[in-house]
Amino acid sequence: MSDLSTILLIYIFISDKKRMAFSVLAAAVVLFHFINRADCQITPPRPKPCTAHSTCETCVRNAKCLWCLSNDSCTEYPEVSVLPSPSVCKLSEARWGLCWVNFEALLIAMAVLAGTIILSITVCCCCCCCCKRRRSGPDRDEETLARKREEISQNAEERKVKSKAKHDEIRRKYGLIVDSDHPYSKFEND
Structure with missing residues (x-):
């Protein structure tokens, strides 16, 4: 028999005076039951670091990564600034989101839109x-x-x-x- 069905059977046979206290206790047991189940969920695996990607297609799938065509490398997208600095990669050589769209054209298209x-x-x-x-x-x-x-x-x-x-x-x-x-x-x- 499950915990919930046991609680319901006990609730039926208790007098009216004790039902209020039992209701609070039953609510606490049910809440604890669901909290324990939530703790058992598996956390998703951590994504690979950007430097581990070797192709443009795998690099740009992660929104935190930026592919540079000039040196064929995947680097972390600089979260501090909107535009990547020239030391990381030139705008015309940078790819983010899609490999066939350079970052410079993407920015121009977004500005026009x-x-x-x-x-x-x-x-x-x-x-x-x-x-x-x-x-x-x-x-x-x-x-x-x-x-x-x-x-x-x-x-x-x-x-x-x-x-x-x-x-x-x-x-x-x-x-x-x-x-x-x-x-x-x-x-x-x-």
């Missing part, structure tokens, strides 16, 4: 800003159109009022409308 990315981001940001300005432009046009509509509707309302006043005056003149100002209008309504 980084410049292109930065330029693309800048252009996108500028386009977004311009698009926002363009969107605000039609808003201004809409505001001016709304103002013109409002003026037109006010003018139309004024014309209606003037026209109604003229019509009412004509109706009063010919007696078609009852005038409340007339002194005898009270008696006519009765």
Whole structure:
């Protein structure tokens, strides 16, 4: 029987008062069980030192190694500086990552790629800003159109009022409308 199944059987037969203490103990046993298994894992073998590589293909597989074509040797990549010093190997003769790409060309390609990315981001940001300005432009046009509509509707309302006043005056003149100002209008309504 395994340790876990034994712990479960004991847990079932214990009273409620003792279950809390037993739960803590069981958790500690399970944790210890998994920690012991983790300690048994095998660590991976250490990689060969760079000087042990004799060909470019085996040398550049390790990211910490640099192959120099001028003296056909594999050396440690200098971790302190980004570029290897000329005393280690010339940039045009250095190979890192791939044997058919020299380090100088790799750096130029990376710089061009980084410049292109930065330029693309800048252009996108500028386009977004311009698009926002363009969107605000039609808003201004809409505001001016709304103002013109409002003026037109006010003018139309004024014309209606003037026209109604003229019509009412004509109706009063010919007696078609009852005038409340007339002194005898009270008696006519009765």
